[in-house]
Amino acid sequence: MNASISPADGPFPSPGHDHSHCVETAIARAERLCAERGARLTGLRRQVLELVWQSHGPIGAYDLLDRLRGLRSGAAPPTIYRALDFLIEQGLVHRIARLNAFVGCDHPGAPHQGQFLICTACGSSAELVEPEIAGAIDRGAAALGFRVDTRTVEVTGLCPRCQSR
Amino acid sequence: MNASISPADGPFPSPGHDHSHCVETAIARAERLCAERGARLTGLRRQVLELVWQSHGPIGAYDLLDRLRGLRSGAAPPTIYRALDFLIEQGLVHRIARLNAFVGCDHPGAPHQGQFLICTACGSSAELVEPEIAGAIDRGAAALGFRVDTRTVEVTGLCPRCQSR
DNA sequence: GCTCATATGTTATAATGTAACGCCCATGAA
């Protein structure tokens, strides 16, 4: 099993966690990946990626916009959405459809699509990378002759911490 | 494997299909289920369910609203959303998060959550009921100590017809 | 420096979804 975390360094954020370290790591990985690919991680795009990671869970576009305005007065919705489009294209950010929200990808570089566990009590999320889930989906689709492009898997429930509260 | 269809009577709609029959069947099932449960399938709710089924694929709330206005002048967004809330609660309709759209459930009465194949070429969708997918999700979640509530599975790609065009 | 494509700024608007309040009507108790 290959489970991991978003945005903290355990399956779900733990209390004494140094999150700024995660942010730095994520930015560093993003820089490297974009350099390898010749993709332009501009100042704006890096700022938006930092803001996504600084959030302790999935964050909406307009919340990001509010925070971005602290850095760039005059930012407007297209500012955010264009940056997010780029980051998603590069596999650095995932969009969670059920929440209309965005979250940093824990496995940039590895070809995969997001599988998310979303805690309805605390709002945190964890990213799964489960080949078994993708495999089961592909078998079901193949049985109907369907050619798979993207797979969205979003699971709601309670994270370990919120179960014991 | 237990695959089936939405809204037609094969894995994906076929050309000479008599769709009005599907609509009637769906309404009849809904009447029966609601009667058993003591749930009130009112005139409005039945009309909305018919409109959902009359669509040959997932349909947005405001498209439904436009059509409903042909039957009830003065219908407003809450009219549609409240009816949809009821229908979803009763398991008669599913919401497809990626599309912000709604589709009739092929398996009302059977406890399940929607698993959808969505053709990006023709817009049609097919509903899967794959215990293997749910099982794989549950195992992945259990490994992180996550208690599952709902599972959203939405797969995009090409249906058999659109692959051969 | 020039040119071109790309990135970003800017304004406006589209698309989707909800809050809040009040009326009506069916139901059941006094």
Place this chain on the structure above:
DNA sequence: TTCATGGGCGTTACATTATAACATATGAGC
């Protein structure tokens, strides 16, 4: 019968999310 109750729906207003369209700036390569 009357009246309280609650659900369903009408209605208005508004909140939230996302995009279109056009102008300007920036940066990489020549």
